[in-house]
Amino acid sequence: MSHAGNSRTPELPSRGASEKKQLFKELEFHQVRKASEHTAGDAYMVQKDAENNRLLAVLSDGLGSGVKANILANMTARMAIRFAETDTDFVHYAKVIMNALPVCQVRRIAYSTFTVVDCRPDGSVQIVEQDNPPFILLRNGEPAEIPFQEYSSEQGDYRKLRVYRFVAEPEDRIIFFSDGVTEAGMGSAPYPLGWRTQGCSAFVRGMVADNPEISARILAEQVVRAALQKEPDRKAHDDISCGVLYFRTPRQTLLASGPPFSEKKDREYADIIRSFPGTKIISGGTSADIVARELNLEITTDLFRFRRSNLPPISKMEGMDLVTEGILTLTEVLNLLQGKNPPIQPNAATLLKDQLINSDEIHILVGTKINQAHQDPNLPMELEIRRSLMRRIATTLQEDYFKEVRLEFI
Amino acid sequence: MKKVTVSICTGTTCYLMGGAHLLTINERLDPSTLDSVEFKGAHCLGLCSNESNGKPPFVKVNEHLVSDATLNKVLDAIRKELKEIQHVS
Numbered sequence: 001m002s003h004a005g006n007s008r009t010p011e012l013p014s015r016g017a018s019e020k021k022q023l024f025k026e027l028e029f030h031q032v033r034k035a036s037e038h039t040a041g042d043a044y045m046v047q048k049d050a051e052n053n054r055l056l057a058v059l060s061d062g063l064g065s066g067v068k069a070n071i072l073a074n075m076t077a078r079m080a081i082r083f084a085e086t087d088t089d090f091v092h093y094a095k096v097i098m099n100a101l102p103v104c105q106v107r108r109i110a111y112s113t114f115t116v117v118d119c120r121p122d123g124s125v126q127i128v129e130q131d132n133p134p135f136i137l138l139r140n141g142e143p144a145e146i147p148f149q150e151y152s153s154e155q156g157d158y159r160k161l162r163v164y165r166f167v168a169e170p171e172d173r174i175i176f177f178s179d180g181v182t183e184a185g186m187g188s189a190p191y192p193l194g195w196r197t198q199g200c201s202a203f204v205r206g207m208v209a210d211n212p213e214i215s216a217r218i219l220a221e222q223v224v225r226a227a228l229q230k231e232p233d234r235k236a237h238d239d240i241s242c243g244v245l246y247f248r249t250p251r252q253t254l255l256a257s258g259p260p261f262s263e264k265k266d267r268e269y270a271d272i273i274r275s276f277p278g279t280k281i282i283s284g285g286t287s288a289d290i291v292a293r294e295l296n297l298e299i300t301t302d303l304f305r306f307r308r309s310n311l312p313p314i315s316k317m318e319g320m321d322l323v324t325e326g327i328l329t330l331t332e333v334l335n336l337l338q339g340k341n342p343p344i345q346p347n348a349a350t351l352l353k354d355q356l357i358n359s360d361e362i363h364i365l366v367g368t369k370i371n372q373a374h375q376d377p378n379l380p381m382e383l384e385i386r387r388s389l390m391r392r393i394a395t396t397l398q399e400d401y402f403k404e405v406r407l408e409f410i
Numbered sequence: 411m412k413k414v415t416v417s418i419c420t421g422t423t424c425y426l427m428g429g430a431h432l433l434t435i436n437e438r439l440d441p442s443t444l445d446s447v448e449f450k451g452a453h454c455l456g457l458c459s460n461e462s463n464g465k466p467p468f469v470k471v472n473e474h475l476v477s478d479a480t481l482n483k484v485l486d487a488i489r490k491e492l493k494e495i496q497h498v499s
């Protein structure tokens with residue numbers, strides 16, 4: 001995190017400077033259903049509380065498969081989320097859930113099993129498992145042992161509740177899954193007992209060793225895919241579900257657009273951009289020209305590269321990761337963020353959108369000078385003025401992509 | 411040999427008002443001419459905010475300003491500049 005701390009500009013509001021820099025939590029989930037069923041019997045629920053930055057994830061596996069299992073699993077997951085949300089001692093409630101849910105009279109097995117992952121903003125993590133396979137914690141690329149406390153069911157059956165508590169460190173990964181993963185391939189010659197937690201653990205360790213920055217999404221997909229490969233005929237004999245929570249140093253991006261309201265601020269504007277400790281994007285010709293002038297940099301425009309893209313070309317400036325035109329490109333970025341199908345060929349807007357999606361923290365710096373050009377009545381009405389356009393991009397990134405967004409006007 | 415410099419404005423206004431079509435211009439010149447022309451992209455040249463400059467899109471061919479630019483107008487201007495160069499040399 002050192003890179004984020006040392007070069008912060010004095011101009012930026014010092015919010016967050018004193019509190020410990022929070023790790024970004026990337027949480028992803030992947031699942032394949034039991035081959036013969038149309039409904040998953042594993043339920044997965046996430047609750048993200050933006051206000052206090054708490055993150056809750058529940059994976060529940062219902063007895064059997066299909067609709068019945070789905071209902072059991074959903075019921076359990078929903079209960080767990082509701083209880084956990086109340087911010088009281090969750091272990092107490094986990095016991096309540098366990099004791100409330102009966103064991104199947106016929107098969108003497110639990111109606112549902114679950115894993116609840118609960119992260120607090122200070123990085124403390126509590127994981128409560130009831131009969132799901134134990135999660136894996138990868139720390140420094142190696143599986144780490146975490147001590148736990150165990151509670152037995154009051155109904156005198158075999159069920160147990162395990163409670164783990166620890167503090168997350170940068171680059172920690174928590175991998176949790178249903179028994180569809182650990183039991184994959186069970187009974188086959190190479191895996192008489194299934195893939196087992198050991199097999200999965202060795203697999204994720206290898207994946208991370210090969211690609212230390214592997215995202216939670218890809219890791220979850222790979223675990224599910226590898227489990228499926230163990231199954232005879234590659235057909236899932238049970239739901240195979242995997243969640244990955246990755247604590248990483250946030251990736252920061254600055255998106256600057258529009259000249260500052262007053263020319264006196266041009267220098268400050270250029271300095272904010274220059275000293276930003278992450279990826280730097282300028283959207284807007286005039287803004288780019290101001291930065292180039294203030295910092296004595298040269299701009300070159302690649303006229304012909306994206307000429308079939310219906311968007312103005314991109315430019316290059318030393319130290320900047322992307323320089324594009326403003327309003328047209330940003331309007332298209334918003335469309336793409338809101339689900340418009342991307343064009344086959346990349347263009348300025350797809351490059352910009354990809355960069356935003358790959359970031360965790362986005363600082364949007366909006367210059368508020370009124371651009372004479374856009375007051376031209378000949379221009380189409382749908383050209384939004386910059387401010388509201390940037391606001392909408394910020395809201396979309398926040399609400400639909402769960403990004404940390406800071407909007408600043410200059 | 412001295413080259414003709416062609417600056418095509420890719421600012422929002424110029425691009426919208428027809429500048430997008432100008433970006434195929436390198437395909438409209440024969441290869442021998444292409445060698446003596448240098449294309450540059452420019453951000454808003456600042457011309458679009460003042461009506462006395464004419465209408466966007468704007469292109470500069472050496473010092474010569476082409477307003478309301480079309481491919482043909484720009485090609486004409488390039489040929490004219492090329493002729494002058496050849497005269498001088």
Ligand code: FES
Nearest residue numbers: 421424454455458
């Ligand atoms: S956009 Fe071309 S001169 Fe302003």
